Amino acid sequence: MAGTSPRYDICRHCRERFAQANGPGRKKEYCSIACRQKAQRERDGRLGQQQARSAHPLGRRIAEDLQALAAALLEAEYDGRPLAELLRYADEVTREVECYTAAAVHDARNQGADWKQVAAAAQVSATTARTRWAESRVQTRLKRRAAERAAVRQPHASPAGEGAPLSKAAERASAKLASALSYLHRSSSLTIKEVAEQTTLSPSYVSRILSGERKPTWPVVHALVELFGEDPAELSVLFESAHGLVPAPRHAIPDAVARLQAALQGLHLAAGRPQFGVIRKASRGTLSTQVISDILSGQMVPGWEQTAALVTALGGWPSDIRPLWEAIHYAFLYCLDPIPQSPRQLPPARPESP
Known part of the structure; x- marks a missing residue:
């Protein structure tokens, strides 16, 4: 509307005032694309420092659990277990592979890979990669996985009895x-x-x-x-x-x-x-x-x-x-x-x- 005064916000990176669009849609948080990219690089740097202090990459840890799940699926196949049980094992492997993929991308980003490199490795567009493996989404997925595995790992009240199936x-x-x-x-x-x-x-x-x-x-x-x-x-x-x-x-x-x-x-x-x-x-x-x-x-x-x-x-x-x-x-x-x-x-x- 003519005569409407522009609204100003503070850029989250450079802290300078900038004119905010009055139309519909998501409001800008940065005054320019350059500021948004600089803020992203700073966040990646902090995450990289945190990752460097960890015992080892997240992907490797999940791959270890994936190895055990895949072995359990193979044993179930050899034993001729019912289809429902085989599919349950397969579903667990599938979910673990998805978590591994997210963790592997997370590790690569912490080691300096940009979204173009991630996209090329995953054979998707940079926009798809950035959306699919956004830091917040990866963290949410890994937290959910940790909670699920913690529930599964609750110790039994007593040891397995004679003749009972072992893990x-x-x-x-x-x-x-x-x-x-x-x-x-x-x-x-x-x-x-x-x-x-x-x-x-x-x-x-x-x-x-x-x-x-x-x-x-x-x-x-x-x-x-x-x-x-x-x-x-x-x-x-x-x-x-x-x-x-x-x-x-x-x-x-x-x-x-x-x-x-x-x-x-x-x-x-x-x-x-x-x-x-x-x-x-x-x-x-x-x-x-x-x-x-x-x-x-x-x-x-x-x-x-x-x-x-x-x-x-x-x-x-x-x-x-x-x-x-x-x-x-x-x-x-x-x-x-x-x-x-x-x-x-x-x-x-x-x-x-x-």
Whole structure:
């Protein structure tokens, strides 16, 4: 309308006054395109600094969980599960892939990629990329994912009973436990008959334990490992995971650190205690031999990227070990006000017959 006075606003970037359009539509926040672009670059820079301080890129973390979901889908297919169950697994994989894509774009943007580069990689237009993976949308999606996974990860009230189906993580831990015991047996030079005689177990039962056909109780594990001249504590976490046991919440940092160390030592045993140079090569140079030595000897509490690299190099699954690593950092929240806890109790070291 003629004679209408223009309305002025303050540019969010340069803080200068500019004439605001009086017509319909979204109001401008910046006085020019240049100011809007500068503000975006500043936001990207702050996000990049925050990302640099994180343990590792978000995409890698989600990819680890995606690996476990894809393995579960494959196992369900091999088992001939009903179509409804197969589709449920497939839906979980699909949603996780979408979250991974958003996280991968988020990581790339934090590393300096502009929207044209993202668009070219995704084979979409820059406008579509900017809209689909806007920072606010990505953060909302990842927060929703975190809430959903937290609900799924609530521990069970009791361990799985005899004959109850175990999780894939428990099955993997069971296989690793058998591998570790088998390696220790081979290193001991004892025959199965000699092992049976010294542990009061039957030779056939010992053979089934070492082959992974039977899961031993903790007293049996304790007796076997001691007979082989090793420390049973190194296999305690693998044993608990293999039996689906969920430890009571703890807030003591030393206990959380000890559990992570035991899990890593157990994986090292299960892999046949490869030399540190072999592990370094398997980690593609991510870990030095000194770092590997410090981690496995308990001289160093590794960051997550180091932990994941070591677990992968030893043939394990990072997603199985991550809760143990996170427990250490959760415990730090209580370091100024620790809650007294009794030491972790395991069954008495008395062998049982099958």
